[in-house]
Amino acid sequence: METTSKETIITVKVNNISYTERVPCNMTLLQFLKDKLMLTGTKEGCGIGECGACTVIMNGKSVLSCLMLAAEADGAEIRTVEGEAGEQGLTALQQAFIDHGATQCGFCTPGMIMSAQELLERNPSPDREEIVEAIAGNLCRCTGYEPIIQAVQAVARDARDARNARNRGK
Amino acid sequence: MIKPFGFIKPKTVEEALSALQVPNSVCLAGGSDLLVEMRNGLKNPDLVVDIKGLKEAAEFSFDPRKGITIGAGVSLNFLAAHKGIRESCPALAEAAASIGSYQIRNRATLVGNICNASPAADMAPVLYILGAEMVIAGPGGEKTLPVSEFMTGVKQNALSAGEFVIKVNIPPLPRARMAFMKKQRVRGHDLALINAAGLADADAQLLRICVGACAVRPVLLEGTDELYRKEKNPDKLAEAVAGLASASVSPIDDVRASAEYRRDLVRVFARRIVKQVCAA
Numbered sequence: 315m316e317t318t319s320k321e322t323i324i325t326v327k328v329n330n331i332s333y334t335e336r337v338p339c340n341m342t343l344l345q346f347l348k349d350k351l352m353l354t355g356t357k358e359g360c361g362i363g364e365c366g367a368c369t370v371i372m373n374g375k376s377v378l379s380c381l382m383l384a385a386e387a388d389g390a391e392i393r394t395v396e397g398e399a400g401e402q403g404l405t406a407l408q409q410a411f412i413d414h415g416a417t418q419c420g421f422c423t424p425g426m427i428m429s430a431q432e433l434l435e436r437n438p439s440p441d442r443e444e445i446v447e448a449i450a451g452n453l454c455r456c457t458g459y460e461p462i463i464q465a466v467q468a469v470a471r472d473a474r475d476a477r478n479a480r481n482r483g484k
Numbered sequence: 485m486i487k488p489f490g491f492i493k494p495k496t497v498e499e500a501l502s503a504l505q506v507p508n509s510v511c512l513a514g515g516s517d518l519l520v521e522m523r524n525g526l527k528n529p530d531l532v533v534d535i536k537g538l539k540e541a542a543e544f545s546f547d548p549r550k551g552i553t554i555g556a557g558v559s560l561n562f563l564a565a566h567k568g569i570r571e572s573c574p575a576l577a578e579a580a581a582s583i584g585s586y587q588i589r590n591r592a593t594l595v596g597n598i599c600n601a602s603p604a605a606d607m608a609p610v611l612y613i614l615g616a617e618m619v620i621a622g623p624g625g626e627k628t629l630p631v632s633e634f635m636t637g638v639k640q641n642a643l644s645a646g647e648f649v650i651k652v653n654i655p656p657l658p659r660a661r662m663a664f665m666k667k668q669r670v671r672g673h674d675l676a677l678i679n680a681a682g683l684a685d686a687d688a689q690l691l692r693i694c695v696g697a698c699a700v701r702p703v704l705l706e707g708t709d710e711l712y713r714k715e716k717n718p719d720k721l722a723e724a725v726a727g728l729a730s731a732s733v734s735p736i737d738d739v740r741a742s743a744e745y746r747r748d749l750v751r752v753f754a755r756r757i758v759k760q761v762c763a764a
Contacts, residue, residue, distance in 0.1 A: 320488040339491035339532065342519070362520045363588060364673065375561075375590040381519040382591070383512075385491045386534060429587065450672035451585020 324388040328353065329397030337384045344368045346384035347394060355395040355424045359453070366452030369425035370394050376432040378451075395424035398431065406472065407431055410465040418456035426452045430466045438473050440466070486522045493534040497621050497650065503533045504646045505623070511535050511648045513556055514592035516584065517600045533648075540650045548572040552654040556596075560589040573654075575610045575662035575681050582606050582666045585673040595649050598631060601641045602675075604697035608635060609681035610664060612704045613692035616654045622647035638700050660685040661761040665753050669740060677740035678749045682757035689713050693725065693757055698733035698746050705732055705754075712762070722758040729754035 325334045328351060335350055344361075347353045347370070359367030361380050368380040371393040398405050407430055410416070417423045426449060433440055433448035440448070445466045454462065494500040503509060509531035512518055521527040535541050541557030546568045554563070563569055564581035583606050584592060597607040598618065608631065617628045623646050631652070634642045643649070660683040668674035675697075682693040691712035696702040705728055715721040735746035 318490060320490055322491050338488060340486040340488050340522075342486075362523055363516055363584075366585065366587060369587055376587045377590050378516075378585075378587045381515050381588070383491065383515070383519075383532070385493075385532075386512075386515070386536075388493075448586050451587045 322385050322388075324384060326384075326387045326389070327391045329393060339383065339385055341384045342380055343370070343372075343382040343384050343387050343392075344379035346387070347379060347392075350384075353394050353396050357421055357424055359421065359425075364453075365422075365425075366429065366449075367422055367425045369428045369452060371428055371432050374432075374435075376429050376448075393428070395427055398427060405431070406469050407434065407465070410468045411462070414461045414465040414468060416457060416461040416465040422452055422454040422456075426454065426462060430462070434466070434469060434473070438477075439470050442467070487528045489529050490531045491534065492531065493537045495537050497538060497540060500533055500535055500538060500648065501621060501623060501646065503531065504648060506531045509533055511599075513541070513596045514559065514588075516588050516592040517596060535648065538650070543651055548657045551656050552576075553651055554594050554654070555651045556593060556649055558593060558595075560584075560592050560594060560597075561586070563594060564589065572657055573610075573614075573662065575664035575683070576607075576614075576654075578664040579606050579610045579666075579679075579681065582664070582676075582679075588673070595652055598635065598652070599641055599643070599649055601635045601637070601639050601701075603638055603700055603702065604676045604679065605635070605702070606666060606676055606679055606696070608702040609679055609694035609696050610662075611652065611654070612694035612702055613662075613681050613683050614654050614657070616652050618649050619651045619653060620647050621650050626650075628653070632702075632704060635701050658683060658685040658690060659687060660690070661763065663757045663760040665756065667741075667749055667753075675740060678735075678746050678753060680750075680753045680757060682761050684712065684758075684761035686762075691725075691758075691762070693729065693754060695729055695733055695750055695753065697740075698735040698750055700734075703732050705729055718759065718762055721762060722755040725758045726751040726754040 323336050357367040359365035363378045363381040370379045372390050429449050429452050492503050510529040512532050512534045536557045541555045543555035545553045560580040564577050570577045594607050597605050611631045616631045618634045620627050662683045664681045666676045666679040679696040684691045691708040694704045711724050729750045735743040737743050
């Protein structure tokens with residue numbers, strides 16, 4: 315059992331691409347994403363788990379990458395904001411953020427998007443309280459939060475309307 | 485910068501105990517306390533032992549008649565969302581849901597909250613009133629310790645070097661009304677400036693109340709069963725418990741609140757808890 319090495323090898327899938335890298339054991343997941351993988355979308359706002367700017371989705375759950383070691387992500391599947399928009403363009407949530415003025419300086423936005431997206435994937439019709447709870451860990455200094463909440467509500471509403479339309483068509 | 489360290493994720497308790505024999509090694513579960521401490525230079529381990537690979541850490545069982553077992557790796561969000569806990573032991577779910585933020589609760593653990601042993605630990609009051617026990621693995625074997633003996637001081641616990649907590653056992657649940665309260669400066673992500681949990685079992689004539697963040701350790705009020713048995717008038721009972729609570733705590737001034745404010749809130753919380761759990 316080797317305990318003297320200060321480095322470890324991890325294999326992690328990020329936005330559907332698999333990486334195998336040697337990393338220092340004391341490297342955080344945030345540092346790994348930004349400095350090793352050059353995925354600079356995820357932000358460091360505080361580094362101590364209080365602002366949420368570093369939020370990513372790991373194995374389906376929103377987590378703070380500044381409070382995780384890269385070593386802990388061995389074998390995991392990670393989604394960062396870079397993986398959201400695809401061939402179809404921006405996601406509904408990203409477009410709603412633009413439409414509702416939910417992004418001003420943009421610094422909180424990647425973390426906000428990941429928190430809100432994770433919410434909508436586990437609860438497609440959240441009420442206001444549920445939205446507030448999901449993003450309470452993401453601080454925003456610009457918008458006052460209301461446009462962000464409205465953007466998430468709009469996406470939930472559109473998804474609900476689309477579901478109802480499909481059900482009526484059956 | 486965090487000082488370089490080694491990292492190991494043991495697959496068995498024996499491997500974990502062996503790793504913890506390395507001097508200056510620490511356990512890692514959720515990491516929401518440890519990573520912050522390492523970042524701030526308060527902890528500088530040479531080896532981090534990730535216990536989340538142990539099957540014992542993932543253990544969870546729930547049966548109101550047999551009790552609840554919560555492994556060291558079980559997250560707060562798991563507990564907060566668990567239907568059985570929300571129905572039969574709501575104070576436990578509410579306490580779990582009150583900690584940190586949603587993202588933190590996806591990783592942070594109940595066991596970690598107790599091991600960190602802040603006087604304001606939000607999981608402590610509920611575990612105290614339920615008589616929970618910590619199950620500890622060590623070089624000498626396995627042992628259990630009541631949570632009230634496990635939390636020994638400000639950020640101090642009863643673990644010796646080389647030991648770690650594998651799980652928490654909660655005894656069969658009383659048929660009781662429960663309450664949990666937490667006062668924060670802001671809604672959302674904040675520590676408690678005072679927290680408290682209480683339960684009342686009318687059949688067994690039990691009243692248990694524990695207050696946190698008002699002394700170096702959570703304070704389980706003594707003599708509440710007797711008061712409950714003797715005082716049938718709910719308002720007088722609430723006042724009596726409020727007086728007992730106020731006399732039992734020794735709060736300090738800190739960044740979150742003054743001692744004076746805490747002394748006042750202890751009475752308010754005690755009264756509210758009694759009214760909530762002792763309702764006819």
